[in-house]
Amino acid sequence: MGNAVRLSLALLLLVVLPACSSNRAKTPDAAATMTPPAATSEPGVVATPLDPEGVVGAGMAAEPNEGVVDLPPELVDRRVIYFSYDSDTLGPTEIELVAAHARFMSTRTGVRLRLEGHTDERGAREYNIGLGERRAQAVRRALSLNGVADARLTTVSYGEEQPAAMGSDEASLKLNRRVELVYAAQ
Amino acid sequence: MRDRSSGRGEGVRVRCAVMAMSLAAIMVALWPARVAAQLQVDITAGVTDPIPIAVQPFEGDAAALAQIIAADLGRSGRFIIRPRNEADYLVTGRTAPSASGTSGGALAIGFELQNLLTGQALLKESLSAPAAATRQAAHRVADRIYLRLIGQRSAFATRIAYVIVEGQPPQRRYRLMVADADGAMPRVVLESRRPLMSPAWSPDGRWLAYVSFETRSAAVYVQDLRTAERRAVSRRPGVNGAPAWSPDGTRLALTLSSPTGNLDIYLLDPRDGTLERLTDDPAIDTEPVWSADGRTVFFTSDRAGGPQVYRMAARAGERAQRITFGTPYAARPRLSPDGRLLALVVRDEGGYRIAVQPLAGGERRVLSRGPQDESPAFSPDGGTLIYAARAGGSGTLEAVTIDGLVRYRLQSPGLDAREPSWGPFPPAVP
Numbered sequence: 017m018g019n020a021v022r023l024s025l026a027l028l029l030l031v032v033l034p035a036c037s038s039n040r041a042k043t044p045d046a047a048a049t050m051t052p053p054a055a056t057s058e059p060g061v062v063a064t065p066l067d068p069e070g071v072v073g074a075g076m077a078a079e080p081n082e083g084v085v086d087l088p089p090e091l092v093d094r095r096v097i098y099f100s101y102d103s104d105t106l107g108p109t110e111i112e113l114v115a116a117h118a119r120f121m122s123t124r125t126g127v128r129l130r131l132e133g134h135t136d137e138r139g140a141r142e143y144n145i146g147l148g149e150r151r152a153q154a155v156r157r158a159l160s161l162n163g164v165a166d167a168r169l170t171t172v173s174y175g176e177e178q179p180a181a182m183g184s185d186e187a188s189l190k191l192n193r194r195v196e197l198v199y200a201a202q
Numbered sequence: 203m204r205d206r207s208s209g210r211g212e213g214v215r216v217r218c219a220v221m222a223m224s225l226a227a228i229m230v231a232l233w234p235a236r237v238a239a240q241l242q243v244d245i246t247a248g249v250t251d252p253i254p255i256a257v258q259p260f261e262g263d264a265a266a267l268a269q270i271i272a273a274d275l276g277r278s279g280r281f282i283i284r285p286r287n288e289a290d291y292l293v294t295g296r297t298a299p300s301a302s303g304t305s306g307g308a309l310a311i312g313f314e315l316q317n318l319l320t321g322q323a324l325l326k327e328s329l330s331a332p333a334a335a336t337r338q339a340a341h342r343v344a345d346r347i348y349l350r351l352i353g354q355r356s357a358f359a360t361r362i363a364y365v366i367v368e369g370q371p372p373q374r375r376y377r378l379m380v381a382d383a384d385g386a387m388p389r390v391v392l393e394s395r396r397p398l399m400s401p402a403w404s405p406d407g408r409w410l411a412y413v414s415f416e417t418r419s420a421a422v423y424v425q426d427l428r429t430a431e432r433r434a435v436s437r438r439p440g441v442n443g444a445p446a447w448s449p450d451g452t453r454l455a456l457t458l459s460s461p462t463g464n465l466d467i468y469l470l471d472p473r474d475g476t477l478e479r480l481t482d483d484p485a486i487d488t489e490p491v492w493s494a495d496g497r498t499v500f501f502t503s504d505r506a507g508g509p510q511v512y513r514m515a516a517r518a519g520e521r522a523q524r525i526t527f528g529t530p531y532a533a534r535p536r537l538s539p540d541g542r543l544l545a546l547v548v549r550d551e552g553g554y555r556i557a558v559q560p561l562a563g564g565e566r567r568v569l570s571r572g573p574q575d576e577s578p579a580f581s582p583d584g585g586t587l588i589y590a591a592r593a594g595g596s597g598t599l600e601a602v603t604i605d606g607l608v609r610y611r612l613q614s615p616g617l618d619a620r621e622p623s624w625g626p627f628p629p630a631v632p
Contacts, residue, residue, distance in 0.1 A: 060395040061416045065430035137592060139554060140533035140547050140576055141399060142444040143502050143509050146465045146486030149441055153463035172419045173441060177397035
């Protein structure tokens with residue numbers, strides 16, 4: 017590989033690179049290429065046109081701060097409710113845990129709670145969205161029975177899309193069949 | 203670059219290779235800046251007597267065309283690529299700059315297919331393609347050759363959409379991807395910290411509908427692939443999921459939930475927001491898909507206990523009819539383009555697997571190996587199913603022909619790929 021060849025390669029690069037960028041500027045979609053996400057997009061979401069070359073926009077925005085809720089120590093590490101395979105039934109331990117959270121909410125009237133339902137990774141994804149929603153609703157009903165106003169509760173089902181544990185063994189699957197209690201200050 | 207004898211050491215050669223690759227990437231591939239990992243194709247099963255065919259490098263400045271054509275034919279499992287003296291058929295061709303080109307330059311491609319045993323010329327054609335679309339042109343050539351020799355339409359010149367997940371929370375990233383059907387040219391069309399799921403192509407291939415959790419709740423979006431403009435078409439409290447375009451592209455079937463969490467299927471006109479409820483049952487009704495004539499919707503429901511597949515006329519108040527039996531789990535239906543076959547996920551002793559069953563009645567055939575296969579999608583020619591296989595928390599895309607004879611894998615090492623959706627045929631070229 018001679019120096020001449022290397023030089024000509026380098027020159028070729030110099031010629032080609034600006035040519036490419038000017039090409040890009042000419043394409044009708046170029047304006048959209050580097051624009052921030054469209055108005056309907058939340059922080060952290062970047063949409064990219066398919067043609068021409070897709071340059072993904074600048075870094076993603078930070079997570080919105082949800083505010084701090086002063087959970088009592090006995091509840092801090094008990095914000096997940098687990099379920100058996102294909103079940104949305106709360107066991108006795110889970111019913112007691114939900115009641116404890118309801119008691120806390122009765123002392124903090126400004127606090128809201130989002131119930132995030134999850135399933136393990138087996139089966140069809142959209143069907144699992146339905147199963148996760150059932151679990152979240154089961155916890156919502158239990159909180160309602162314990163006096164928490166419905167207006168303070170929201171549910172969302174992630175199905176199998178946000179596993180807590182990776183892996184396909186039963187131990188992982190068990191950790192993934194759950195409802196997470198996510199508190200937010202008013 | 204041809205001088206291999208100078209022996210100046212690895213460093214020089216590597217640098218030159220990198221430079222050459224940069225040039226190639228810029229000039230040929232128009233690669234995105236954030237490079238999406240290429241899907242690697244591994245053929246895992248083929249027919250017993252594939253047709254030996256030789257594809258000569260094309261004359262002119264786009265010799266890569268021949269490689270793309272050969273790879274398409276090889277991936278189909280019906281051909282095996284051989285040197286000319288061991289082949290029954292021969293593909294030759296040439297490229298030249300086209301006078302009638304667009305601003306980016308165009309390429310005229312001529313090719314011939316010859317029967318080497320008889321000497322007969324079977325195809326002699328030419329086409330013109332913008333320089334940026336030479337890969338697509340190569341796929342079209344492969345489609346022509348496949349049709350001539352196999353007698354069936356193939357779908358080499360099509361694209362797939364899928365979702366890739368990378369990293370662990372809080373760095374986990376969900377990417378909605380579009381790539382050529384051979385896994386080449388993967389491009390990120392949407393990236394988010396929160397789950398993206400259920401991509402669905404519009405019948406004209408211009409739009410993708412999908413579900414995004416970017417607001418911490420589910421919403422259905424449609425995105426114009428050419429401009430990246432996107433719009434939330436359903437953002438109601440609770441579940442917004444499983445979008446499916448009607449065959450005429452005017453409506454989306456999708457899943458919404460009631461305040462008490464009951465999922466039912468609705469029909470939405472994405473232009474004016476008109477919403478019509480299709481199912482009304484306390485069970486989970488979801489995963490709708492339309493028949494080719496737009497008159498029938500198939501869906502998953504657990505109204506009988508476990509999930510099963512049902513069909514009903516695409517009008518509110520019609521009665522749903524169960525069409526799957528003999529398995530405790532039948533979900534995520536998809537219809538073949540000719541409307542004859544239903545692909546779905548079933549659970550049996552092999553786990554969750556992909557099966558097809560004739561809609562006119564007849565035996566269900568399990569096509570995949572399990573144990574955790576999901577999301578089947580037909581190629582637009584109806585000959586192949588692509589689906590996701592999972593193991594150890596990671597996913598790959600796999601494909602199998604509906605006769606079960608040919609299998610290949612689109613692998614993306616280290617990345618969790620899922621939910622493949624096969625786009626429509628591109629518009630015909632004159």
